[in-house]
Amino acid sequence: MPSKRKLYQTALIALIYLLVWEAVSLLVGKELLLPSPFSTLSRLAVLLTKAETWLFSGLTLLRIMTGYAIGVISGVLLAVLTSRSQFAEALLSPLRAIVKASPVTSFILLALLWLSSDMVPLVISILMVVPMVWTATAEAILQTDIRLIEMGKMFGLTRWQIVKKIFVPSVLPQFLAACTTSLGFAWKSGVAAEIIALPKQSIGYMLYQSKLRIETTDLFAWTLMIVALSMLLEWLLVRGMRRIRHDA
Amino acid sequence: MMHDVISLKNVTKTFGGHAVLNNFSAEIPLCGVTVFRGASGAGKTTLFRLLMGLEKPDSGEICGLEDKKPAVVFQEDRLLPWSTALENAATGSDESRAREALVRLGLGDNLCQLPRELSGGMNRRVAIARALAYGGDVLFLDEPFTGLDEENKKIAADAMREANIPILVITHDDAEADLFGAFCEIRID
Incomplete structure (x- = not known):
């Protein structure tokens, strides 16, 4: 449980940001350009009473988190493969380099040519997550202390026991750090893909509609929704990771 | 009474062009x-x-250890940093044997501590207990x-002797060798 002091501190920081936002909004003086925190939060409160807000947010979450999960699993599998086989590393590393270096919008536009709009955010999330998890996990596998593996063999550990007792705890910190970092990237890129691909039931679609109708308050309210969901996801992930580290 | 021996015949091992062992022969009881x-x-x-099978000789022959299971205290502790003293000592065995060995070596109060929470000497004793x-x-x-x-050296040497199995030991220190009582000596030059 966070201490009272920490709660007060968080509340104070939030208040400072709101005051700065309010001050800048008053200075600009046009809700169309910069809505005030009050109007944005009011609009968000209205949106939250609508069933479609929850449905669209849920579907956006589902698309991106499915992509994220597939990305993490694929990243780990690729890391195991490329850390064990130099040929696999030589064969696959150019693909990793291309994905890392290319702008995400190129992939979104390409994916739009080949896939339905619903699938684009999912695939983009996968593409964002795979190289990060792959690189970090492969490096961690290669950095595992060879002397510990040798010790395990000398003391009769099976291959599976060596993986469980030596490789997994050794790789876990870097893997979990990559999972946290890539979650933010998957989320941002996934929503960006929705804004371009416009799947009908999505946060990205609502964001685009707000922009099209010049409803700046809606744009801000949906952006706030995206930020809140992202923070919630990260909080859940960090809590889950603490448990995994504790159990490992 | 006849005892088994480990026989090394003309064993050569080279690393990066440098012969670490060159035509080394010996009979180890x-x-x-x-x-x-x-x-x-x-x-x-x-x-x-080479004797433990972690390296293969470039040439020569090693016989006498084919069906033997080696237990090792490496030059470094090689403890798992994320495992407790008890879990480390139980690597390859079970917790009751590990607990017994740790208690014998005076670590009965440190079973649940991680290597980073123990002193260098304590970690060494965990490696010996393993x-x-x-x-x-x-x-x-x-x-x-x-x-x-000195006290813990003696306790550890006594515990090793009580295991009642052949002991092969590398040491530079005469006093440490004496802790084992009577011993054969093999020089490698």
Whole structure:
């Protein structure tokens, strides 16, 4: 449980940001350009009473988190493969380099040519997550202390026991750090893909509609929704990771 | 009474063009304590690695250990940083044997501590407990008493002797060799 002091501190920081936002909004003086925190939060409160807000947010979450999960699993599998086989590393590393270096919008536009709009955010999330998890996990596998593996063999550990007792705890910190970092990237890129691909039931679609109708308050309210969901996801992930580290 | 021996015939091992062991031959008794001596870099640890099967000789023959299960105290502790003293000592064996070995070595109050929470000497004793709990047929000790005070050296040496299996030990220190009582000596130069 966070201490009272920490709660007060968080509340104070939030208040400072709101005051700065309010001050800048008053200075600009046009809700169309910069809505005030009050109007944005009011609009968000209205949106939250609508069933479609929850449905669209849920579907956006589902698309991106499915992509994220597939990305993490694929990243780990690729890391195991490329850390064990130099040929696999030589064969696959150019693909990793291309994905890392290319702008995400190129992939979104390409994916739009080949896939339905619903699938684009999912695939983009996968593409964002795979190289990060792959690189970090492969490096961690290669950095595992060879002397510990040798010790395990000398003391009769099976291959599976060596993986469980030596490789997994050794790789876990870097893997979990990559999972946290890539979650933010998957989320941002996934929503960006929705804004371009416009799947009908999505946060990205609502964001685009707000922009099209010049409803700046809606744009801000949906952006706030995206930020809140992202923070919630990260909080859940960090809590889950603490448990995994504790159990490992 | 006849004892088994480990026989090394013309064993050569080279690393990066440098012969660490060159046509080395010896007969090592598989009973009691055998102490290996030699200057630093003479190839004692390499010889141990060859005997334990961690390296293959470039040429020559090693016989006598084919069906033997080695228990090892490496030159470094090689403890799992994320595992407690008890879990480390139980590597390859079970917790009751590990607990017994740790208590014997005076670590009964430190079973749940991680290596980073223990002193260098304590970690060394955990590594020794792991080898004792494993219950091998031959005990390989590469400078086993590093970081131990005199009292703990004696306790550890007594516990190793009580295991009643052949002991092969690398040490530079005459006093440490004497802790094992009577021993054979093999020089590697």
